[in-house]
Amino acid sequence: MKLLFALLISTAWTFTGAQYYYQGLMDYLENRLLAIEDRMQLWHEQSHRYHTEMKDFKKLTAEAMDGLKNHHSMLFKDLEGAAARVDRVEQEMDYVETQMSPRACTNRADKVVEQEAWELKESRCVEIISGIRSVKIMKRVGSPKGMWTRDPRSSKVYIFNGTSGDTIYQFKSVLDFSRSLGVTGSRSIRLPSEWTGPGSAVYNGYLYYIKQEAEADMQVVKYDLLSGSVTETAMFPVEGRATVYNLNPETVADLAADDGGLWLLYAPSDSEPTISLAKMDAATLDIEQIWDTRCPRENAEAAFVACGTVYVVYNTRLASRSRVQCVFDVNDMVLSEEAPLIYFPRRYGAHASLKYNPEEKQLYGWDDGYQIIYRLTMKRK
DSSP states (O other), rough: HHHHHHHHHHHHHHHHHHHHHHHHHHHHHHHHHHHHHHHHHHHHHHHHHHHHHHHHHHHHHHHHHHHHHHHHHHHHHHHHHHHHHHHHHHHHHHHHHHHOOOOOSSOOOGGGTSSSSSSHHHEEEEOEEEEEEEHHHHHHOOOEEEEEEEEETSSOEEEHHHHHHHHEEEESHHHHHHHHSSTTTEEEEEEEEEEEOOOEETTTEEEEEEEEEETOEEEEEEEETTTEEEEEEEEEOOOOOOOSSSTBBTTEEEEETTTTEEEEEEETTTOOOEEEEEHHHHHOOOOOEEEEEEEEETTEEEEEETEEEEEEEEESSSOOOOEEEEEETTOOOOOOTOOOEOOOOOOHHHHHHHEEETTTTTTEEEEEEEEEEEEEEEEEE
16 A cells, blocks of 8 residues: 555656656747747848838939939030030131141242243242141041042142042031031032042142053043033053052052142052152143152052152051151252151051142041041251
8 A cells, every 4th residue: 555655656746747847848949939039020120121221222322323424414515515615616726727827838929820840839849847736637537548638729628538439529618528417518529530549639720630440551630620521631651550559559649739739659560669759740741750759669658749848658557657757859958868757646547648738738638537637847958
């Protein structure tokens, strides 16, 4: 009986201990769940706060971006207005210079001495180019290669787009050309035959251009821009299809006009390593005299004549900085090794053509489709 009583007390004690153990375990689990719930509540509150702050930050950022866009738009408009005003001032200055600039090497009496010997005219021109004073990029019109020039005896400007064609474009002035959209507003002139290469010249109301058909001799054509008719032509025997400049094979010959009249730069044959110069009678296209300039055709890209002096411009096949590297004077007043080495400012590519205007002491250059004006400084030979 005592043994049974002891067993019952032991069993009750064990049951009571297990009950206390499970109760403690439940209390522990409940506390852990409460702690997890508290942390989840805290995370939810923090996440909500972060989300609210992010929305506020995004709103502020959007407002700031809108403000920056408006400020940028206003600044861009101000810059456009300033650029337009600067262009307008430059154009007006160009126009004033066009109307008022003196002739480079001759006086007014020379204008009526059209029948005098060209040697006498040349003797009055005693200046040589010493450097490039400034550069002005007018616009970009047409093909990478072409030519533009101004008649020294008028304000009219002529555009030759490409390396051949039967149409040219005439503008009333440099100012009109700079204000136009492309070639709109120009007078389109259809020629009776195609011009070949960017080596034409406009002089005293006449267009002089090169005509060369397949397997035919080179021909110089004189075209009256006023009447619209051909007044003279002259055959110029050149072997094969020799080109005057190695870097511009489209230029079969290059006509130039200065105070002394009309000149022709050419290569007699493909085997001839140097450039030849011919003085032509602007009225009859007769050849008056021929010189070997001793300036190499290799790496030459263009040339021009000013005051009876030939300036040959050189470059590299991978277009670099153009430079006058060879000079030839028909009166032997300038030696090539004594002439200043003139570098052109680096622009876009290589010159397809360079045309000198003695009235303005300026070069009209065509560089990768850009029409550029180089203002020159002169000194006495």
